[in-house]
Amino acid sequence: MYTYTAEQLTRYLEHIGYRGDARQLASQDPLGCLTSIQHHHMARVPFESLSLHYSRHRLLSLHPEDLFGKVVDRGRGGYCMEVNTLFAVVLRSLAFTLYSVGGRVNGPGGYKGWDHMVNIVTVDGRRYLVDVGFGSRGPLHPVPLEHGCEFPGLGQARGRLEYRRLEEHADPGQRAWVYSVREGEGRPWRTQYHFVETEFTAADFEVMNLRTMTAPQSFFVQNVMCMCTLLDDQEENPVGLLILHRDYIKRQVGDVSEIMERLESEQQRVDALKRYFGIVLSPEDQASIRGLASGLLTGPSGHA
Template identity: 70%
Template sequence: MHAYTKEQLSRYLEHIGLSRYDAWKHSSADPLACLAALQTHHMARVPFESLSLHYSRHRLLSLDLEDLFRKIVDSGRGGYCMEVNTFFAAMLRSLGFQLISVGGRVRGPNGYKGWDHMVNLVTINGRRYLVDVGFGSNGAPNPVPLEHDHEFVGIAPMRGRLQYRNLEEHTDPNQRAWVYSAQENGDAPWKDMYHFVETEFMSGDFEVMNLRTMTTPQSFFVQSVMCMCTILNEEKEKPVGLLILHRDYVKRRMGAESEIIEHLESEEQRVKALAKHFGIVLSPEEQGGIRGLASELRGNGGHA
């Protein structure tokens, strides 16, 4: 299994604000704390985003590890689930973690779709944990143990839950899958977000999944310009909020409070917002890639 070099690993750790010492100080005594710190800092620095499907001439996403390193570390970008979870899996292996990457299905308004999501399952002291750095605002910001009916607090007041159960779509009632659900607050209903299995998927499986997700017109990522990352507390230890650019606005969510901090009416404004809020600077060629797409902002608050 390909892993990154020590030099690439050091550059990545520096990129997310962790030194080599920080990454390894708990790796033997407390590997779970090490994993949690890596996930926390990664999600605050490497955005979950769909920009290359809009600001690009070719609009194709590579899962090659060297391509991902150049995009994420060299260029300061992120990606959607298969990009960032593929990259994070390779970094974890480079640090000595044991894990497998598996497929998932996201639940839409009409039920579960096809295989369109990727997560990592990390084993520590014989126990598996769900680690997902690429789902979005309802995702889990920390490792989640694979325990039936396990509940946890995400970015408060959001709560998450894992269950190992049958799905409505299963024709065999004996079938089981891990279901990740989220609750916006203590009074809100639980909503199933996605489910996944414990069968290891190979790189070829993700290549097929990636091709469909980045090209089908029905894909959320093809339809929407989005970019988001977590906000950490002052000690840089705990995620406390979210910064989200979606289509024509930038929103900051801190706890139960959500505020639109910028409305975007043109491509010029959106490009400036990406640089201001996420440190993502698009080249003139990248900026030109969105011209003529339905996702382009053409002024007056409208899309093309």
């Protein structure tokens, strides 16, 4: 299996602002190490779709070396298959035991096809869902694979894992892990995605990636988005989100959200990516969005 060199691993940990000896902590307190690295990763490596809008080729590589160059060398992020592939290689380089699986995101019309990737990490004989690439409703910490497990999100939000049959299953004996979110006490649980325990190979994700980055109906093809988590004053635990979506910047801390800025032009959006996320787009990349429906070339997009 692919791993990063010791020098690459050091550079990655410095990039995400991780303090301490991760190799030593991974052997002494593997769950604590895994949790801390996940928190720092999600605060520094954005969940974003920018390369599908601000590049001439609009193609995304899942090769670990390409991902390292994109994230560590160029300070970018990516969508689920990119950031979860990178994270899997980082964890494997730290001697964690894990494998990657496919999932289906739940949308207005029900579950879509295989379009999501998560990692299943084993720590002290216990398996955990680890997902650094789902967005504002994704799990913020490693989640034990236990039926009925509930866990905290931001503010009053909670997440839940269930191992159960889906309505779509023709075989009544089939089961899948279902991840749901509730925004507060008394609010309904809303299914976000489900995933299976069968290991997916790099070739499987290449097929999934091709459709996700090219299909006109893909959320990522349709939307310019970029988001990361916000950590507390000790820079340890996630307390909020910073989101760029289409034509606005939103900041959420706990249950409180506010629109920080409305974006009315491409230049304003490019400036916002640099100011809020530290992402600098080259003139060539900036120009490549011209002619796309996702561009803000003539004023506000009208989406909120």
